[in-house]
Amino acid sequence: MPDPARSITLTVNGTMVRVQPGTTVAAAILIAGGYTRTSVSGEPRAPLCGMGICFECRASIGGKLHQRSCQILCTQGMDVRTP
């Protein structure tokens, strides 16, 4: 059950999102109502494989480009950017 006392706060494109520990950054991005990346021809994309091999979940995390957000857990104060 969600426990507000243990929740983690991060920002996705500047908007605060609150998630439970163990939540992946990819899930947080979708919870924030967004998608993870824009494809080379301009389509919005979101995770496909959930296991870190399709690279659709790439996002900028803490200023680093091309991070696979489905393999990274949210941490307090994390700054996540998507196009």
Place this chain on the structure above:
Amino acid sequence: MKKAFDVVVAGAGPAGIAAAVTAAAQHRRVALVDDNQRPGGQIWRSGASLPRPARVWLSRLEASAVEHLSGTRIFDHPAPGVLCAEWNETAMELHYEKLVFATGARELFLPFPGWTLPNVMGAGGLDAMVRGGLPVAGKRVVVAGTGPLLLAVAAHLAARGAKIVAICEQAPFARLAKFAAQMSRYPGKLLQGLAYRLAARHSRLYCGCWPISASGSTALESLTLRQGNRTWSVACDYLACGFHLVPNLELAELLGCRIQDGFVAVDDLQQTSVANVYCAGEPTGIGGVEMALVEGQIAGLAASGSAEAARKLIPQRRRMLGFVDALRRTCALNPELRRPAADTTLVCRCEDVPFGTLREHTSWRDAKLHTRCGMGPCQGRICGAAAEFLFGWGPDAVRPPIFPALVSSLAAESTNPNKSMEDA
């Protein structure tokens, strides 16, 4: 950073965990390496709602002396006995006496119009996202594709409050019925299948049915399904769609292991064609968790020099080979699944290469060179398997890095000390 072990196990799914725990019990120094932060692989991800064997093996791992190198991605094999990996943006060299690789499998994704829309995911893909914290309570989900994973995923999503609109299995009903009948030899599997079906009992199961298009403005809104000559649309929030599994063979190929009929060839002790290298789990044949656990234990024992103990488990593995075969036959893809892809349907999602462009080419290499298909960061893992099904193209030879790695990590790679060069 350099680390040395008696046994390195690559992949922390059921097979890898079993191999690592077993080898550690033989007093070997063991490392268990996995890209993910948490052990369990795709099937046992996240501590919540895990089946009993998962809890048992995960607690054995916890209690063992295995060094669990999580978040560590193997990208190269520069010399026998050495693997290069990346952890937290740092290059790491793993030296081993024996290597057990249990690199698992990935879902096969088949392109159809709209499959690149957000919220169209793999079956295991959506399952993993939900285990990673994505809420699906009240969401309408279609589960589609082929294989026993569909029922398991439907059951799990239903338990999380999702409304399973439909389960679409591409295999015809007769084949599923035959499969179910064969499962009487494997009562555990039969019961598990029934339990899954029961858990998602409010959803309808369609056989010989698959999605032919998805639509929505910025994310999935509706799906068109086909069953025989009938097509119809359903509104939904998520599609969980995977056409069974293909083994992850990149490391196997880099190591030079013999591949036979698409799987790693192993002997009774899980030994590959390469000395000191063992393989367990899905890369040797898609056989599910029980098979993976047995193979992992055999490999763990064999890699620890306990061949006698390992041999005692061989009959257990042999009994399951029938299941592997039955599964393969049941999940054989209907050639009609090639038809939904339209000329404008993207096949390569990294480089946005459409089906119509690929169709003009004669081989995977030719297509890669002239269309950029498979040239993106997924290295063709998604589109390569799809192109193999769509066009019958065989894959290219594997080259390092087998996973994208930082330039600094490649530069830090171990080199053969016997060979020197005059640097510029």
Place this chain on the structure above:
Amino acid sequence: MSETWDVVVLGAGIVGAACARACSLRGLRTAVVESGAIGGGATAAGMGHIVVMDDSEPQLALTRYSQQLWMALSDRLPPQAEFESCGTLWVAADEEEMQEVRRKQRVYASLGVATEILDSRALREAEPHLRPEMAGALLVSSDAVLYPPCAAAWLLEEAIHFGAKLYAPRTVVSASAGHVRLDGGTELTAEHIVVACGADSVRLIPELPLRKRKGHLVITDRYPGLVRHQLVELGYLKSAHSLTTDSVAFNAQPRRTGQILIGSSRQYGAEHTAVDHAILKAMLARAQLYLPALGACSAIRVWTGFRAATPDKLPLIGPWPADETLFLATGHEGLGITTSLGTGRLVADALSGAATEIPLEPYLPVRGPIEHSSSTHPAAGGLHA
């Protein structure tokens, strides 16, 4: 069954495709034979740097001639050929190398190639991610980059449009005395057989003075703007390069996709296509020395290829004395992408009896010694693999 042609071109790499196009344009009845993918050999392994190079006078003449032909064609190239006039920056690490910059400028000026000398500050502005203590650079704005396999495919398409016929995938069983035999029994009769099979040309003519020179390249994920020009080091001046040992040099290229292509390495005597870890490590260490930001970039692929190298680093273009129906167009080493168009024109002119626009003599398969400029240039031409 025998089919008769004026010219049969063996090999549809970028050189073969350019020869076929030039011959067809000239009205010669032309066939092309390729056993693999179009542009799938050294063409696919190369960097795609269109560069004017001054190792020797003939090299300068051919690269300049070819570079101008590319410029004239650039508006017509399809988008997938990814032609970009990004220019080359010859990077000087110190004052000694700046002298080479000035020497190079004089040489290029003599051929009417406009260049600009950047001092340390101007270089930092042009390429902010280069190591800041670089002394300066020579900017050659007319240099460009392209994606070779698609450029080759387009040249071949043009050739076919002008009447050439493609035999592919077909393997050449033998080629001599005006006859080309293909697998499957097809026999082609030709007045001229153009051998454009790169390093594999020795399969048909074992006596050719060609050696395989292996190269490695690495490509990254997309980092738009990190690199803006083709960057090549001048650092070979102080290193003990020779024509016999393995060597690496810094060479980085911005692709239109935002990806960065990193070179370069040169190895003789390496026959296997496998990645050589010692070379790769040295090459990337060198690249990071010049461009530290590369270290944090994700590398997607590494590949190798074989340049067809001649002893004097000039291509072999002209009739083969032992069998004058054979006309060579090979041995372009690391400059085949640049010099393909020039080679094609020289071949077409020579075969149709027209005067060539630059003298053919320095490239004839049998020739005298060549005078090289003060230094050798392992860096450029990309490693082109």
